[in-house]
């Protein structure tokens with residue numbers, strides 16, 4: 001069984017792995033895939049792209065397939081996940097209590113995110129709207145631990161699509177991934 005294909009890609013959803021870099025140590029896409037497939041019983045890792053703390057971009061689920069990352073929005077959205085985004089809260093004895101959301105991402109992760117967003121928009125001409133997981137209606141999560149819409153406004157004052165056109169002269173000249 002394979003995940004259904006997306007007919008449209010109009011939205012990008014940013015996630016975090018909700019990992020504490022100190023408490024969990026490095027967490028790669030294969031670890032996330034194991035969590036999603038073995039522990040949650042999904043068909044594959046839920047995200048399309050994963051950005052490590054060193055900025056390396058790891059490929060997750062088949063780009064054309066519906067992801068498993070935001071209930072109600074998987075059929076028309078592309079999912080990018082950043083490693084980190086949480087902190088382990090401990091009690092007086094140092095025992096783990098819970099994870100809380102924190103923007104502990106590194107500058108190079110935001111650089112990679114920027115590149116990945118523009119690349120995805122070249123691949124998907126309908127993709128114009130970027131949100132954080134927590135910004136979706138009925139999402140009960142701290143993910144991705146930062147304000148995506150505010151960050152997008154700062155990074156792309158004229159909007160991501162306009163930046164793409166200004167940079168490449170067209171927003172469809174370069175397809176980094178092919179079909």
Ligand SMILES: [Zn+2]
Nearest residue numbers: 015016133143
């Ligand atoms: Zn999420």
